[in-house]
Amino acid sequence: MPLLDVRDLSVTFARRGQRTVRAVDGVSFGVHAGEVVGLVGESGCGKSVTSLAIMGLLPKQRGVTIDGVADFDGTDLLKTDARAMRDIRGRDVAMIFQDPLSSLNPVVPIGVQVTEVLTRHRGMRGEAATKEATALLDRVGIPDPARRLKEYPHQLSGGMRQRALIAMAVACKPRLLIADEPTTALDVTIQAQILELLKELVRDSGTALIMITHDLGVVAGMCDTVNVLYAGRVIENARRKPLFYEPRHPYTTGLLRSVPRLDAGRGTPLNPIRGSVRDVLPWPDGCAFAPRCDRRVDACVGEPPALVVGYDGHGYRCVNPTPQGAQP
Amino acid sequence: MFRFIVRRLLQLVPTLLGLSVLLFIWLRRLPGGPETAILGERGTPALRAQVRRSLGLDEPLLIQYGRFVKRTLQLDLGTSISTKREVTTEFLLRFPGTVELTITAMIIAIGVGIPLGYLAARRRGTWLDHASVGGSLIGICVPVFFLAYVLKAIFAENLGWFPSSGRQDPTIGATHITNFFVLDGLMTREWDAAADAIWHLVLPGIALASIPLAIIVRITRASVLEVLGEDFVRTAESKGLTERTVRGRHVLRNAMLPIVTVIGLLTGGLLSGAVLTETVFAFSGIGAFLYEAISNRDYPVLMGFILIIALFYVLVNLIVDVSYSLIDPRVRVR
Ligand SMILES: Nc1ncnc2c1ncn2[C@@H]1O[C@H](COP(=O)(O)OP(=O)(O)O)[C@@H](O)[C@H]1O
Ligand SMILES: [Mg+2]
Numbered sequence: 001m002p003l004l005d006v007r008d009l010s011v012t013f014a015r016r017g018q019r020t021v022r023a024v025d026g027v028s029f030g031v032h033a034g035e036v037v038g039l040v041g042e043s044g045c046g047k048s049v050t051s052l053a054i055m056g057l058l059p060k061q062r063g064v065t066i067d068g069v070a071d072f073d074g075t076d077l078l079k080t081d082a083r084a085m086r087d088i089r090g091r092d093v094a095m096i097f098q099d100p101l102s103s104l105n106p107v108v109p110i111g112v113q114v115t116e117v118l119t120r121h122r123g124m125r126g127e128a129a130t131k132e133a134t135a136l137l138d139r140v141g142i143p144d145p146a147r148r149l150k151e152y153p154h155q156l157s158g159g160m161r162q163r164a165l166i167a168m169a170v171a172c173k174p175r176l177l178i179a180d181e182p183t184t185a186l187d188v189t190i191q192a193q194i195l196e197l198l199k200e201l202v203r204d205s206g207t208a209l210i211m212i213t214h215d216l217g218v219v220a221g222m223c224d225t226v227n228v229l230y231a232g233r234v235i236e237n238a239r240r241k242p243l244f245y246e247p248r249h250p251y252t253t254g255l256l257r258s259v260p261r262l263d264a265g266r267g268t269p270l271n272p273i274r275g276s277v278r279d280v281l282p283w284p285d286g287c288a289f290a291p292r293c294d295r296r297v298d299a300c301v302g303e304p305p306a307l308v309v310g311y312d313g314h315g316y317r318c319v320n321p322t323p324q325g326a327q328p
Numbered sequence: 329m330f331r332f333i334v335r336r337l338l339q340l341v342p343t344l345l346g347l348s349v350l351l352f353i354w355l356r357r358l359p360g361g362p363e364t365a366i367l368g369e370r371g372t373p374a375l376r377a378q379v380r381r382s383l384g385l386d387e388p389l390l391i392q393y394g395r396f397v398k399r400t401l402q403l404d405l406g407t408s409i410s411t412k413r414e415v416t417t418e419f420l421l422r423f424p425g426t427v428e429l430t431i432t433a434m435i436i437a438i439g440v441g442i443p444l445g446y447l448a449a450r451r452r453g454t455w456l457d458h459a460s461v462g463g464s465l466i467g468i469c470v471p472v473f474f475l476a477y478v479l480k481a482i483f484a485e486n487l488g489w490f491p492s493s494g495r496q497d498p499t500i501g502a503t504h505i506t507n508f509f510v511l512d513g514l515m516t517r518e519w520d521a522a523a524d525a526i527w528h529l530v531l532p533g534i535a536l537a538s539i540p541l542a543i544i545v546r547i548t549r550a551s552v553l554e555v556l557g558e559d560f561v562r563t564a565e566s567k568g569l570t571e572r573t574v575r576g577r578h579v580l581r582n583a584m585l586p587i588v589t590v591i592g593l594l595t596g597g598l599l600s601g602a603v604l605t606e607t608v609f610a611f612s613g614i615g616a617f618l619y620e621a622i623s624n625r626d627y628p629v630l631m632g633f634i635l636i637i638a639l640f641y642v643l644v645n646l647i648v649d650v651s652y653s654l655i656d657p658r659v660r661v662r
Contacts, residue, residue, distance in 0.1 A: 057566060088568065102558065103559045105581075106560070106656070112577075116573060117569075154658050
């Protein structure tokens with residue numbers, strides 16, 4: 001039994017005067033305790049919407065419909081009412097966002113932003129809360145934590161800010177942590193440090209981590225299992241090794257091929273995937289990747305490709321998959 | 329912070345000097361003069377010249393201005409040409425009423441405007457939102473004096489809930505120390521006098537509040553809507569904080585920045601805008617006195633009044649800047 005079991009999650013946005021967007025379309029995946037699960041895909045494929053739906057943070061407006069199940073240890077997070085979600089968020093499930101500067105309140109000291117979680121979920125106040133907050137900042141590698149607590153976000157560097165946000169997220173030792181592109185806004189050297197920190201934290205505390213990224217390097221370095229998203233659907237899911245060595249979906253294959261390689265030698269052309277996600281589909285059903293796909297056959301445009309589950313749970317949605325053994 | 333305030337107060341000196349030069353020249357250029365008001369149309373040129381001489385208006389402008397500056401520096405605003413009393417005495421008598429009225433209007437505008445604007449933003453698209461946006465449009469459009477008349481006709485004359493004129497019922501026989509009637513009532517512990525003064529402030533206060541209220545509702549709504557879409561609000565929600573914490577610490581605190589600026593601008597304008605409302609409610613503030621001063625070309629009164637308004641503007645601005653830096657550490661002053 002996974003800690004979090006997402007089944008058939010769909011999110012649609014219907015805005016007056018605009019085309020209805022099915023941002024997430026029947027996504028299913030599981031996360032076990034202590035496991036790092038990757039959600040990978042290019043921007044706009046529904047990664048953030050998926051995580052916000054699980055957190056209950058999508059705007060509660062007319063026109064936003066969420067279907068499916070997100071079973072977290074017996075509780076369906078999608079059916080839990082707003083009050084109960086406030087108790088779960090920050091305590092059992094926490095989240096780290098992409099842009100650390102805009103994710104911190106500019107007019108509230110870092111210390112208050114850390115202690116407010118401790119006060120809310122652990123009932124800590126005053127001295128005790130400050131002491132714990134200092135320990136938390138120290139734990140996420142912020143030097144001179146006592147002084148940093150009194151400072152404001154604009155006085156910290158980008159990496160420090162993301163560390164502070166991580167401190168807030170892990171303050172109550174959540175069982176599940178969702179990191180939505182936590183390093184995208186950071187310098188490369190800082191990226192590595194932050195990833196290292198996250199790895200360390202989940203290893204030490206047994207927290208399950210959903211790692212959202214568009215960077216295959218991050219996946220290779222951290223994830224136990226990977227779900228590749230395309231246009232709101234999981235088009236391939238596998239454990240890390242099979243995914244990297246034997247990708248079956250042409251999109252995944254293309255993603256892996258488009259990564260520049262050191263061993264390829266100079267002058268070797270890169271292999272980008274043609275077109276972009278925004279290409280309009282000439283067919284309502286069928287495979288969304290078909291317009292950009294080199295392996296397209298007639299069957300691609302008929303109906304949505306069914307999930308094929310192969311050896312060791314390696315699943316993909318493709319009628320003409322990349323042959324096994326073909327080196328990406 | 330202290331040094332910042334002192335520096336800002338020092339910056340006031342050149343501002344006031346420049347303003348006074350402009351005013352001095354401008355007032356003297358107005359057609360007619362105090363002698364016309366005193367003598368009427370019948371005054372012979374000789375008589376006029378005599379009156380001008382007695383008021384010291386025949387001397388070169390530069391000398392007149394020099395005398396004005398010297399006097400003002402000694403906190404002496406001169407003598408009113410029409411009432412023959414010290415301008416400072418007149419002001420101490422009449423300004424408090426206007427200030428009380430302005431403060432009342434601002435309390436109403438802020439106290440109602442910010443919560444209403446916040447709710448409109450939070451319940452965007454509901455009837456409450458539409459009603460407050462529409463209502464604020466009406467509030468901006470309806471002329472203040474018209475609203476004042478309507479309020480007076482309905483709530484004072486028809487229903488009799490509020491007094492229709494004046495600042496206090498004279499039969500109470502209240503003691504006056506500062507001429508701020510509410511304050512006086514509190515200081516002397518004459519609670520009924522204070523209550524009566526407040527009672528008299530309600531209708532003119534509401535009339536005067538209408539425009540700032542409408543503006544504050546709109547700016548609060550816009551500002552809150554903008555902050556609600558910010559990433560840090562989502563972060564706050566992701567921590568499971570209570571709605572109260574999210575609202576107070578994360579949304580309102582950030583939304584306050586533009587609101588504070590607008591409140592400062594509005595308060596400055598209110599003091600001069602109070603004049604019209606005072607007329608409708610026969611409220612003895614500075615309004616009627618000032619009106620007479622203009623028709624009589626009562627130079628010392630006009631100069632004094634405008635200088636005080638300018639001083640008030642600058643002080644309100646200073647308060648805005650200080651509160652701005654208290655709210656936002658990024659603009660914190662040293
Ligand atoms: N609040 C919203 N209203 C309408 N459409 C939205 C909203 N949020 C996201 N979308 C759409 O959903 C799709 C997926 O977005 P997102 O999950 O943010 O992508 P990403 O994988 O880059 O995180 C995008 O096409 C986006 O335009
Ligand atoms: Mg995203």
